[in-house]
Amino acid sequence: MSTTQFLFSGFGGQGILFAGKFMVYKGMMEGRQVSWLPSYGPEMRGGTASCSVIVGDEPVGSPIVTHPDVLVAMNLPSFDRYEPAVVPGGMVFLDSTLIGRAPARSDVTVYAVPATQMASDNGIPTLANMIIVGKILRVLGQDGKADVEAALKKVISAKHADMLDANLRALQLGANA
Amino acid sequence: MIVFQKPKSLADVPLHYCPGCTHGIVHRLVAEVIDELGIEGRTIGIAPVGCSVMAYDYFNCDMIEAAHGRAPAVATGVKRADPEHHIVFTYQGDGDLASIGMAETVHAAARNENITVIFINNAIYGMTGGQMAPTSLPGQVTQTSPYGRDVKQCGYPVKVCEMLAELEGPEYLERVTVNSVKNVKNAKKAIKKAFQNQLDGKGFSLVEVLSSCPTNWGMTPQKALQWIDEKMIPYYPLGVYKDRSAGTEVSK
Amino acid sequence: MSEKVLMKGNEAIAEAAILAGCRHYFGYPITPQTEIAAYMAKRMPKIGGTFLQAESEIAAINMVYGVSAAGKRVMTSSSSPGISLKGEGISYLAGADLPALVVNVQRGGPGLGGIQPSQSDYFQATRGGGHGDYHMIVLAPASVQEMAEFTVRGFELADQYRMTAMILADGTMGQMMEPVSLDLHVAPMPEKPWATTGTRMQRPHNIVNSLYLVPEVLERSNFERYERYRTVEENETMYESYRMEDAEICIAAFGIAARVSKNAINAARAEGIRVGMIRPQTLWPFPSAPFRAAADRVRCMISVELSMGQMIEDVRLAAECRVPVYLCNRVGGMIPEPEQILAAIREAAKTGGNKQ
Numbered sequence: 001m002s003t004t005q006f007l008f009s010g011f012g013g014q015g016i017l018f019a020g021k022f023m024v025y026k027g028m029m030e031g032r033q034v035s036w037l038p039s040y041g042p043e044m045r046g047g048t049a050s051c052s053v054i055v056g057d058e059p060v061g062s063p064i065v066t067h068p069d070v071l072v073a074m075n076l077p078s079f080d081r082y083e084p085a086v087v088p089g090g091m092v093f094l095d096s097t098l099i100g101r102a103p104a105r106s107d108v109t110v111y112a113v114p115a116t117q118m119a120s121d122n123g124i125p126t127l128a129n130m131i132i133v134g135k136i137l138r139v140l141g142q143d144g145k146a147d148v149e150a151a152l153k154k155v156i157s158a159k160h161a162d163m164l165d166a167n168l169r170a171l172q173l174g175a176n177a
Numbered sequence: 178m179i180v181f182q183k184p185k186s187l188a189d190v191p192l193h194y195c196p197g198c199t200h201g202i203v204h205r206l207v208a209e210v211i212d213e214l215g216i217e218g219r220t221i222g223i224a225p226v227g228c229s230v231m232a233y234d235y236f237n238c239d240m241i242e243a244a245h246g247r248a249p250a251v252a253t254g255v256k257r258a259d260p261e262h263h264i265v266f267t268y269q270g271d272g273d274l275a276s277i278g279m280a281e282t283v284h285a286a287a288r289n290e291n292i293t294v295i296f297i298n299n300a301i302y303g304m305t306g307g308q309m310a311p312t313s314l315p316g317q318v319t320q321t322s323p324y325g326r327d328v329k330q331c332g333y334p335v336k337v338c339e340m341l342a343e344l345e346g347p348e349y350l351e352r353v354t355v356n357s358v359k360n361v362k363n364a365k366k367a368i369k370k371a372f373q374n375q376l377d378g379k380g381f382s383l384v385e386v387l388s389s390c391p392t393n394w395g396m397t398p399q400k401a402l403q404w405i406d407e408k409m410i411p412y413y414p415l416g417v418y419k420d421r422s423a424g425t426e427v428s429k
Numbered sequence: 430m431s432e433k434v435l436m437k438g439n440e441a442i443a444e445a446a447i448l449a450g451c452r453h454y455f456g457y458p459i460t461p462q463t464e465i466a467a468y469m470a471k472r473m474p475k476i477g478g479t480f481l482q483a484e485s486e487i488a489a490i491n492m493v494y495g496v497s498a499a500g501k502r503v504m505t506s507s508s509s510p511g512i513s514l515k516g517e518g519i520s521y522l523a524g525a526d527l528p529a530l531v532v533n534v535q536r537g538g539p540g541l542g543g544i545q546p547s548q549s550d551y552f553q554a555t556r557g558g559g560h561g562d563y564h565m566i567v568l569a570p571a572s573v574q575e576m577a578e579f580t581v582r583g584f585e586l587a588d589q590y591r592m593t594a595m596i597l598a599d600g601t602m603g604q605m606m607e608p609v610s611l612d613l614h615v616a617p618m619p620e621k622p623w624a625t626t627g628t629r630m631q632r633p634h635n636i637v638n639s640l641y642l643v644p645e646v647l648e649r650s651n652f653e654r655y656e657r658y659r660t661v662e663e664n665e666t667m668y669e670s671y672r673m674e675d676a677e678i679c680i681a682a683f684g685i686a687a688r689v690s691k692n693a694i695n696a697a698r699a700e701g702i703r704v705g706m707i708r709p710q711t712l713w714p715f716p717s718a719p720f721r722a723a724a725d726r727v728r729c730m731i732s733v734e735l736s737m738g739q740m741i742e743d744v745r746l747a748a749e750c751r752v753p754v755y756l757c758n759r760v761g762g763m764i765p766e767p768e769q770i771l772a773a774i775r776e777a778a779k780t781g782g783n784k785q
């Protein structure tokens with residue numbers, strides 16, 4: 001795939017923007033063309049949150065992802081809203097703890113990960129997002145450890161540097177889920 | 178022996194003010210203070226919109242003409258561009274300072290912006306030909322209050338010193354007038370203090386000068402000076418409203 | 430080339446401004462440009478600069494006027510409704526020939542409008558926005574890299590021509606993150622002998638002023654200003670030409686609309702439609718010459734805008750009625766999808782114009 005368009009979606013507080021930023025940093029550090037565009041405004045304050053992420057080998061045209069190759073849905077409203085938009089043959093990663101229904105689409109590959117439950121069970125309740133990301137990296141065959149750790153260091157602010165290990169563990173949990 | 182001469186920081190040009198107007202006196206006092214403090218070379222004055230709009234031609238220091246009411250904001254910019262070197266004053270009338278520029282006035286005071294504000298209160302819009310000002314007295318006849326200022330319809334005058342004195346920010350607020358030799362001397366003392374405060378880094382210092390407008394008040398210059406005593410001072414009492422360093426918060 | 434960093438467009442503007450030597454920022458909170466103020470609030474105190482949250486947009490632009498009068502690089506930023514409030518101050522800056530940088534991260538209007546991206550302040554920006562005869566130099570970035578580069582360029586042009594330069598961005602450009610190189614070349618600031626910095630008793634007093642009560646004098650000041658504007662038009666027009674070599678259809682778009690248009694152009698090219706784009710990087714001065722030249726070669730033009738059709742007027746003026754110019758737009762905070770633009774291109778390929 002020369003260009004992958006990701007759409008990360010969920011509700012505010014789930015680390016949607018953070019997960020997207022991680023993917024972008026990782027892409028940038030691999031020397032690829034990237035862009036990241038968040039939804040902004042009142043949406044950020046408790047409602048739905050989403051961000052468009054593009055990683056490719058060509059300069060990015062529009063940074064707006066309306067038809068994702070990869071959809072991450074971390075709650076039901078997001079899944080309801082964006083499932084129809086996924087390109088045929090695309091992938092959907094969903095948090096099955098919070099999304100009870102079965103996918104309506106049969107032309108996409110769905111990976112259901114009980115991320116919120118796993119995060120809670122493993123004492124990292126804020127990192128369901130990175131469990132999903134771990135799954136994505138494994139499926140896309142992109143979980144080479146060096147890049148991943150370097151990208152994490154970029155995206156985790158200095159204030160939360162102690163969270164690096166927990167994030168790595170979340171990625172590992174997701175990869176094996 | 179020279180007994181009288183123009184202050185050096187006052188330009189040697191004819192002023193455009195009407196006969197009997199007190200702007201000339203206040204210009205001179207500001208210039209004398211600038212001379213005495215030896216600060217002409219580092220002073221930047223901000224002229225308003227109103228009768229004193231062309232004050233930029235009358236002072237020999239660097240001058241800036243501001244949009245109507247915005248002089249305190251412009252002064253804030255100039256001061257902060259070089260706080261150690263720049264001495265900044267605004268010279269504003271009542272419409273400029275207390276009506277259209279009220280927000281800029283209040284917030285510069287609240288920030289205790291280290292500037293000097295000379296506020297000319299003559300209870301009327303002079304330049305546009307005598308309309309009601311935010312400081313026009315109750316009952317005062319103007320072009321836009323031809324039956325006298327009706328407080329039921331258009332509210333009460335704004336007492337700037339009293340209002341700003343309620344803020345924690347400002348350093349120094351005093352109301353003076355220039356209708357007698359004694360009062361002129363007092364006014365100069367206040368203006369000098371307002372500049373000295375800035376030199377000392379004390380902050381926002383405002384001197385309100387009750388002034389006359391014989392032309393738009395429809396009076397002889399002499400009668401206008403009396404009117405300040407009879408009508409304005411009772412409504413706008415003279416005095417120090419705030420002098421933080423001296424421990425005077427309000428002395429009405 | 431230095432290492433690239435990942436930054437939001439708004440942050441890139443703020444950091445580039447600091448690199449350009451700007452040490453004074455005044456603003457008032459408004460979405461979607463608040464990151465600029467937040468960035469400045471954090472950085473300025475650490476580098477001896479001034480960040481001041483003003484009581485209003487009006488006060489902020491007048492603080493800019495004060496710092497600029499004192500000869501220093503200074504900026505403010507806002508979004509559409511706030512820019513309207515700054516209109517008065519921008520007119521005074523023009524009248525007093527003061528340099529300044531104003532950033533407008535546009536949102537949908539009119540009125541309070543919305544907070545989503547828009548390009549509907551095109552008229553306001555390119556025609557001046559306030560009262561009187563004047564122009565601003567209007568720069569329209571289409572990437573985070575350009576947000577940074579045009580900020581530096583804006584300060585340089587503002588100083589060189591004693592004008593306000595405006596960065597006309599939109600919510601998308603402000604909010605998106607892309608890798609950006611901050612290895613920016615900054616030209617030295619020109620001398621400003623006109624600045625009011627205190628005479629130091631070594632020169633006659635300077636006056637910064639926009640009042641000229643003698644009509645002959647005011648007329649002369651306007652004529653002289655427009656002479657300067659002509660030099661700007663001759664020397665400072667910037668645009669990008671994209672796949673125009675053999676194009677039969679010419680897209681006109683700037684900012685985010687140009688980004689989306691590139692997707693549509695590439696999709697149309699894949700279908701065999703020869704389409705390209707002229708992307709103005711300066712909206713004033715407008716790159717009329719390349720549009721005029723294209724008008725002799727293409728069958729038609731399509732102006733893609735996040736407005737009800739504002740730039741299209743300049744495109745039509747430049748094309749001198751030689752080809753039809755169509756509008757493809759979304760407004761109110763909506764952004765056209767590549768499919769909508771592609772459909773417009775297909776339609777134009779079928780029916781647009783009759784040259785060949």
